[in-house]
Amino acid sequence: MFKNVAGIAATLWILSAQASYGQAEPQHQHHSYQSSGEDNEEEPMAEVSLDYVELRGDNGGEIEGDFSYGGEQNKFVAEVDYERSSGEIEKNELWALYSRAISANWNFLIGIRHDFNLETTSRNWAAVGITGESPYKFEMDAVFFYGEHGSTAFRLEGEYEIKLAQDWNLVPRIELNFFGQNDEARGSGSGLSEAEVGFRLMYEVTRKFSPYIGVHYEREVGNAADFAREEGEDVDSTVWVLGFRAWF
Amino acid sequence: MTESFRTDAVSRRTFVTGLGAGALLLGIPHSSHPNSPTASTATLRGNHFDLSIGYRQVNLTGRERQALTINGGLPGPILRWREGETVTLNVHNQLPDKSSLHWHGVRVPSDMDGEPGLSFSGIRPGQTFRYRFPVRQSGTYWYHSQSGFQQQLGLIGAIVIDPISPEPFSYERDYVVVLSDWSDESPQTIYTHLKKDPDYYNRQQRTATDLWREVRTKGVARTWRDRHQWNWKQLSDRNISQVTGETYTYLINGHTPDTNWTALFKPGERVRLRLINSASMTLFDLRIPGLKMKVVAADGQNVEPVSVDEIRIGSGETYDVIVEPESEQAYSIFAQSMDRSGYARGTLTSDIRLSAEVPAMDHRPVLTRQDLGLGRKTEETDTHFKTTQTAHTEKHSDLPEATEGGWFYGSLAAAGLGSNSPIIHQPSESNFRVDHRALTPANGISDPGVGLRNHKNRYNRRVLTYSDLRSNKPTQDQREPQRELQLHLTGNYERYLWSINGENFRDASPLLFRHQERLRITLVNDTTLPQPMHLHGFWSELETGDGEYLPLKHTVIAQPGSSISYLVSADTYGRWALHSQMLYQRPGMYREVRIV
Numbered sequence: 001m002f003k004n005v006a007g008i009a010a011t012l013w014i015l016s017a018q019a020s021y022g023q024a025e026p027q028h029q030h031h032s033y034q035s036s037g038e039d040n041e042e043e044p045m046a047e048v049s050l051d052y053v054e055l056r057g058d059n060g061g062e063i064e065g066d067f068s069y070g071g072e073q074n075k076f077v078a079e080v081d082y083e084r085s086s087g088e089i090e091k092n093e094l095w096a097l098y099s100r101a102i103s104a105n106w107n108f109l110i111g112i113r114h115d116f117n118l119e120t121t122s123r124n125w126a127a128v129g130i131t132g133e134s135p136y137k138f139e140m141d142a143v144f145f146y147g148e149h150g151s152t153a154f155r156l157e158g159e160y161e162i163k164l165a166q167d168w169n170l171v172p173r174i175e176l177n178f179f180g181q182n183d184e185a186r187g188s189g190s191g192l193s194e195a196e197v198g199f200r201l202m203y204e205v206t207r208k209f210s211p212y213i214g215v216h217y218e219r220e221v222g223n224a225a226d227f228a229r230e231e232g233e234d235v236d237s238t239v240w241v242l243g244f245r246a247w248f
Numbered sequence: 249m250t251e252s253f254r255t256d257a258v259s260r261r262t263f264v265t266g267l268g269a270g271a272l273l274l275g276i277p278h279s280s281h282p283n284s285p286t287a288s289t290a291t292l293r294g295n296h297f298d299l300s301i302g303y304r305q306v307n308l309t310g311r312e313r314q315a316l317t318i319n320g321g322l323p324g325p326i327l328r329w330r331e332g333e334t335v336t337l338n339v340h341n342q343l344p345d346k347s348s349l350h351w352h353g354v355r356v357p358s359d360m361d362g363e364p365g366l367s368f369s370g371i372r373p374g375q376t377f378r379y380r381f382p383v384r385q386s387g388t389y390w391y392h393s394q395s396g397f398q399q400q401l402g403l404i405g406a407i408v409i410d411p412i413s414p415e416p417f418s419y420e421r422d423y424v425v426v427l428s429d430w431s432d433e434s435p436q437t438i439y440t441h442l443k444k445d446p447d448y449y450n451r452q453q454r455t456a457t458d459l460w461r462e463v464r465t466k467g468v469a470r471t472w473r474d475r476h477q478w479n480w481k482q483l484s485d486r487n488i489s490q491v492t493g494e495t496y497t498y499l500i501n502g503h504t505p506d507t508n509w510t511a512l513f514k515p516g517e518r519v520r521l522r523l524i525n526s527a528s529m530t531l532f533d534l535r536i537p538g539l540k541m542k543v544v545a546a547d548g549q550n551v552e553p554v555s556v557d558e559i560r561i562g563s564g565e566t567y568d569v570i571v572e573p574e575s576e577q578a579y580s581i582f583a584q585s586m587d588r589s590g591y592a593r594g595t596l597t598s599d600i601r602l603s604a605e606v607p608a609m610d611h612r613p614v615l616t617r618q619d620l621g622l623g624r625k626t627e628e629t630d631t632h633f634k635t636t637q638t639a640h641t642e643k644h645s646d647l648p649e650a651t652e653g654g655w656f657y658g659s660l661a662a663a664g665l666g667s668n669s670p671i672i673h674q675p676s677e678s679n680f681r682v683d684h685r686a687l688t689p690a691n692g693i694s695d696p697g698v699g700l701r702n703h704k705n706r707y708n709r710r711v712l713t714y715s716d717l718r719s720n721k722p723t724q725d726q727r728e729p730q731r732e733l734q735l736h737l738t739g740n741y742e743r744y745l746w747s748i749n750g751e752n753f754r755d756a757s758p759l760l761f762r763h764q765e766r767l768r769i770t771l772v773n774d775t776t777l778p779q780p781m782h783l784h785g786f787w788s789e790l791e792t793g794d795g796e797y798l799p800l801k802h803t804v805i806a807q808p809g810s811s812i813s814y815l816v817s818a819d820t821y822g823r824w825a826l827h828s829q830m831l832y833q834r835p836g837m838y839r840e841v842r843i844v
């Protein structure tokens with residue numbers, strides 16, 4: 001993770017330079033002679049999407065992104081979710097999923113999630129869920145997890161894009177984590193355990209690269225909050241964020 | 249009659265004024281530039297043609313790019329044929345990939361149609377394919393590659409066929425006006441962008457400022473009501489064009505607006521302009537401020553002349569117009585893209601030194617309820633269709649009956665009136681490929697289209713509509729349709745998937761027509777985008793109301809959320825294509841038509 005603001009700024013600058021360089025230098029045109037229309041066969045497509053790469057406050061950050069590969073209906077998705085706050089790793093997940101388009105706006109997901117060792121040990125979860133866009137264009141992910149020793153969890157993520165101008169977006173985001181049981185070691189409690197809310201103001205340098213600033217609020221709820229208090233930790237925190245979103 | 253496409257003086261002038269390498273590459277006859285193709289805008293005549301598909305560097309925007317060319321030209325040479333002769337075209341492919349040429353709108357035997365995968369296997373690298381067929385029609389047509397996305401890179405050209413019998417109109421000058429869209433990005437890049445972010449090229453999206461303005465003028469309740477349907481469906485009323493002036497430079501005969509293609513006239517002369525939309529993804533609204541255009545032919549076939557100020561030309565369509573400039577002055581040939589993100593521009597002038605003011609682009613269109621397929625009102629307001637529509641609704645008992653695959657039998661409406669069949673969405677339309685279905689699609693025959701519906705009031709311009717078109721010859725096949733095929737044009741905008749009846753070309757079985765049958769095709773456009781649909785091999789006889797004089801077309805715009813009907817005489821055996829002319833939608837929105 002990045003050590004300081006200067007580091008992140010330099011990284012952003014390099015990435016944005018690359019992004020605009022990429023823009024000015026389209027691919028070699030030889031690719032386009034391909035007679036792909038002849039049998040109208042759809043070629044599989046690969047996409048890397050870095051949704052959130054950010055610094056949070058002085059001592060935190062997040063990397064959330066995925067790689068997908070596949071055709072019109074079926075895709076393979078590899079996802080990374082890494083979060084850190086107050087010097088502690090909160091999430092360090094790697095997902096491998098099969099995604100299938102099931103309706104105009106929704107995909108069904110099934111696969112596994114591996115949590116790299118947090119305070120205790122590594123864990124594996126089976127994951128089942130849906131991802132897509134609800135009416136009024138709310139982007140949502142709802143995933144249910146079943147862990148190795150019978151533990152269960154549920155995560156609901158939502159995002160909305162408010163277009164302020166053609167190249168300015170305000171993106172509110174929410175994440176709720178639920179658990180089926182208490183897990184003191186991990187600091188999660190049964191029921192709603194943790195809630196995150198954020199607002200990010202993004203500027204599209206190109207369609208593929210948007211640096212942003214914003215605020216992020218998170219809070220432990222219920223039993224999780226009690227565990228945190230016992231440990232003498234804060235149950236909530238509000239931090240500024242600085243980062244970028246990119247895809248290619 | 250003088251016929252000229254390239255005026256040498258123009259090229260020299262643009263060269264002298266240094267308007268860029270575009271001019272250099274696009275038509276200087278005797279340039280010293282080693283790469284400059286002398287044949288770029290040449291007219292080839294006769295009945296034997298040698299065409300070579302190759303590539304070369306061009307510079308249309310200030311950046312060097314590789315274009316695909318025919319005999320070195322971008323666009324390719326004008327092919328001038330004579331009706332009644334048999335033409336032979338040896339097409340040599342110099343590309344490292346397969347290629348093809350398709351004679352758009354020309355009635356040919358199936359194996360000469362140039363449709364890879366259906367009627368032939370394409371032209372392999374280094375191979376020469378010999379096309380040979382009798383020319384049985386006259387008028388303005390065009391040709392293009394039907395392999396991959398090669399059309400986007402410049403494999404297009406005009407076809408002019410001189411008639412055996414004299415035409416019912418006369419003129420002193422004859423110019424071909426080929427409209428196209430050029431991008432510095434490769435077609436594969438454009439397609440990938442659309443797949444990953446369908447709004448990639450849309451710089452006209454709804455914004456918060458926009459919302460605020462609307463709330464202030466209309467109030468919260470009405471704004472909510474107006475937008476609810478769109479928001480609920482996750483659609484946008486600002487998705488006018490998918491690929492826009494963000495990446496496209498719009499060309500006339502290969503000239504950018506800066507290099508300004510120019511045609512000459514003498515005052516009092518009648519000038520015939522053969523307007524051809526060879527663009528990959530662009531519908532153009534063309535006008536010549538200060539001049540009325542007399543439309544004399546549509547898709548190559550003569551119609552009763554009709555005078556208009558403005559014409560929407562869907563990609564694939566052609567119109568022949570005659571203009572009569574009376575004074576010594578210059579006029580702009582102004583073709584703005586449907587979404588107003590850019591324009592192609594040329595000049596019609598009596599003096600090579602003059603050019604006319606380039607008009608400002610019109611207001612940017614916003615889609616309406618009608619484009620969502622909520623357009624058919626209970627009481628039909630369209631006078632054109634009043635009588636027929638009420639006649640149908642009165643006799644509910646004998647509505648045509650639907651069978652599998654969207655075929656209708658029973659008491660079909662008389663030839664010319666258009667469909668009276670109920671709109672039936674196929675079960676295959678309910679899947680992840682389809683984001684929307686038109687519930688009550690209006691008949692689109694008299695709809696000028698998105699962004700043009702109010703031009704009489706707004707700008708006092710008369711816009712051509714399909715219902716203005718009336719053939720100047722009686723309908724040849726006077727039989728009533730024996731059955732009707734209702735096809736739904738479907739898509740999923742966010743996933744960028746396109747289909748017919750919710751089925752991708754790969755998964756769909758061919759449409760079977762019986763040889764010599766007379767049938768009606770009704771297109772129901774379930775998408776919110778206009779779809780110029782091209783039927784190979786046959787005429788699409790547009791049902792404009794008068795069955796006696798049906799205009800013959802090869803490409804028909806199905807308006808968003810609307811339906812449109814035409815008659816077909818299935819008189820030629822073979823395997824043919826019916827597809828959207830929008831290049832990046834074509835792979836999915838495509839069907840094989842087989843005559844058995």
Ligand SMILES: [Cu+2]
Binds near residue numbers: 350352353
């Ligand atoms: Cu075609």
